[in-house]
Amino acid sequence: MKCRLIILWAMSFFVNAEQIVVASDIWCPYICTDNSGYVVELTQQAFASVDIEVKFESLPFQRALTLTSQHKLDAVLAVTAEHISTFSLSSNHVPIGQYTNDFYTPVNSNWQYSSLKSLDSKLIATILGYDYGESLNRYLENHNSHVRTSGEAPLKTNLYLATKNRIDLLIGNRYVIDYTAKQYGYSSDIRFAGSENKSTALYVGFSNDDKGHSYASLFAQGIENLKQSGEYQAILDRYQIAF
Template sequence: MKNLLAISLCLAATCANADVLTIRADQYCPLNCAPGSSSPGFMIDIANEIFGKAGHKVDYKLMGWQRAIAEGKAGNIHAIVGALKDDAPDFIYPANEQGRSMQCFYTLKDHPWQFDGLASLSKITLGTINGYSYGEELDAYIKAHEKDGKVQMLVANDEPLILNIRKLQGKRVDAIVEAQPVAIYTLKQQKATDTVHEAGCEKKAQDIFIAFSPKHPKSHEYAELLSKGMQDLRSSGQLSKILARYGLKDWR
């Protein structure tokens, strides 16, 4: 409704140049959730708010993560959502992030293992998602061990974390790794909090972005608009209201 109102009130010159921004990713709730729902994810709410005020519309749909990156690289879509900079280094990133999170590790509650730095990973089989970046250090560990049985890499689909939780519950892996708010949200949705718990997190938080296609001629413009819009949402208090709908607080 807010998008439609913003578009109806925009100046004729702006409306004439209105764009439909295609944003794609696998489901990564609460960052990006079910398209068309009342709660499509706080990053989608942010995008709708900022681009809607500029007279644009957001076309958000689910797509496997690796395919979304490939489509963005080819210029077939405008942006991916929920990206670390290592996910797609050649994409265009706004100066201000749209989220921030730590990578955390999750095990069955009766499993004794706790994360205590990269060296502790040698004691377990870790479940990961193909095509995801988990940060420079953990990415290097995964690459070094993806063929020796210490890492199992799930082929990404629209809802890869749910499949990884099922692998964990089936004891096919000892632990899985995921961004903390995404894991907390999904474990609750899957009613898995009775059997799965957090077993430690990396100390350094990572910025998460809506990232724009390196092939699209307006990507720098969109990134700048999004970055400035984040400042406006934060200063007006609207960002806190958006996050509160998902049980979250501003990370800054």
């Protein structure tokens, strides 16, 4: 009888729990498939601590940004301050990670990043909708040899292009590139070629309406709950993330 009551209570919680719908593209170990990834887990657990259930949807990043700005999604994960401004999103500016611009080439290349000038004449692969910082964004806008990929697994596409020597280099985050390359068996076909050595904070961007403002506030409260309980650091440690 006691077991039955517990099951009924659990069913009642999930039926009646408020649900927030968040989205982003796959960017493991930040955002992975099957509701995993440290940003996904932080978001889920933070909202769970204030009795809100999170439904995560995998979407191309540009589409997730657009739908959130149109109030068709509640939030988009792993955005920068530039995204928040450009798409008029709501945010509490609680950082959930950081991003660096790192450079990778095909394994047979000896090119090394030294400055923006060193990118001249190189065919560069990036991802549509990503923010690479003011300086690099401006450079890429005026760079003719530039491939922008999209879809639900754009980094996989860029890695494939590098392994086939169809691009000179790709730009991304070292955590993500190393993880994804290992996942798809590309690790031995690419090489790390330096970093811009600038860190950009990442946030959760919420729709800019009353509901979004409320969720932003509740998320800040939830993150504080996780920090006080120790679960925040436990999630970071599970994914070997430090920031």
